[in-house]
Amino acid sequence: MPEFDALFAAAAAIQPRAYAPYSRFKVGSALLADDGAVYAGCNVENAAYPVGTCAEAGAIAAMIAGGARAIRAVLVFGEGAELVTPCGACRQRMREFAAPDTPVAVAGPEGIRARFTMAELLPASFGPANLPR
Template sequence: MSEDLIAAARQVRENAYAPHSGFRVGAALRTVSGVVHVGCNVENVAYPEGTCAEAGAIAAMVAAGEREIAEIAVIADSPAPVPPCGGCRQKLAEFAGGEVPVVMATTGGARLGMTVAELLPGAFTAGHMER
């Protein structure tokens, strides 16, 4: 995992909009072309309607015309590294192969590395919809 990806996630985390929970999260992903896209969580008073950091980074990637993630980093100010939520795990699996590394970090320096497949074993894929 490149340190620049963790640094980008740390930097964008500062822009998170989390007035309700106070829990700011940043994510940065690198595409196979080498471009880095970032996202941060954006809350609103109707909690389920917020946007996760990982989803924001994926949306920025897609808006830029890219479709394949090579690696991703997620950071939060928490006692232990925070994994992507279930919905974001599925979003990552849509754009990343099972071998793609995911590094979860804390602002205090703790890290945990996994792959997309380890985060979402038995992922639902487009292959499940084939007839």
Template sequence: MTKTPTDQALFEAAEAVRARAYAPYSRFTVGAAILADDGNIYAGCNVENAAYPVGNCAEPSAIAAMLAGGGKRIKRIYVTGPGTMPVTPCGGCRQRIREFADLDVEVISHGVEGEPLVCTLEQLLPHSFGPEYLPK
């Protein structure tokens, strides 16, 4: 995959925040960077906790930063982690991304020692349930 300038900026933001991840238990650091509808890049990292269920993944951390910064919709998201295998969002994070992204939004998953995987959200979360199913 040849990185566009946007993808390079997202990769660099994800890697910069991944360096600040708090992962003393798994030692599996993850960074995520979002290009939002306001044109800004928002990043987040994973934050573990001794009580495992109360930790945060990188993707919802980036989503929270986006919302706090004034962005409303994800236009592109880049996730980085260690190793050669693409670090794809977990199931819960895929659903969180779904809340703020259209199904054709590309999710780049990258184990930084390997090649990135580019998939649409629909490919990562087929037959998904989204906000449009709920009454307005």
């Protein structure tokens, strides 16, 4: 998916800007929105746990602030031996704006390490369609 090249570049660029003085675990995330723009975010910790913000939540907030309303693809960038997949809360945040077949890539400095769909990360999810409008 060519979009992942742009998402990788954006997430890799923002990851070093993360504010992670407590965990020292910096994460960057970028998403492709329905308006064709790439929105990025990084984790921002806080001394009063769990007040911090995940990178995915920051990217979603930037997307909403930019006027877009749907996620077409997501990339999460982190370092370490294990895959840095979105936490449970971020999976639900992403699901609010992403369809079950939305692609989600997990990357490290060497490149993309794994690919999932939203449905694989959050099976049998509760989303906007579950609520009456």
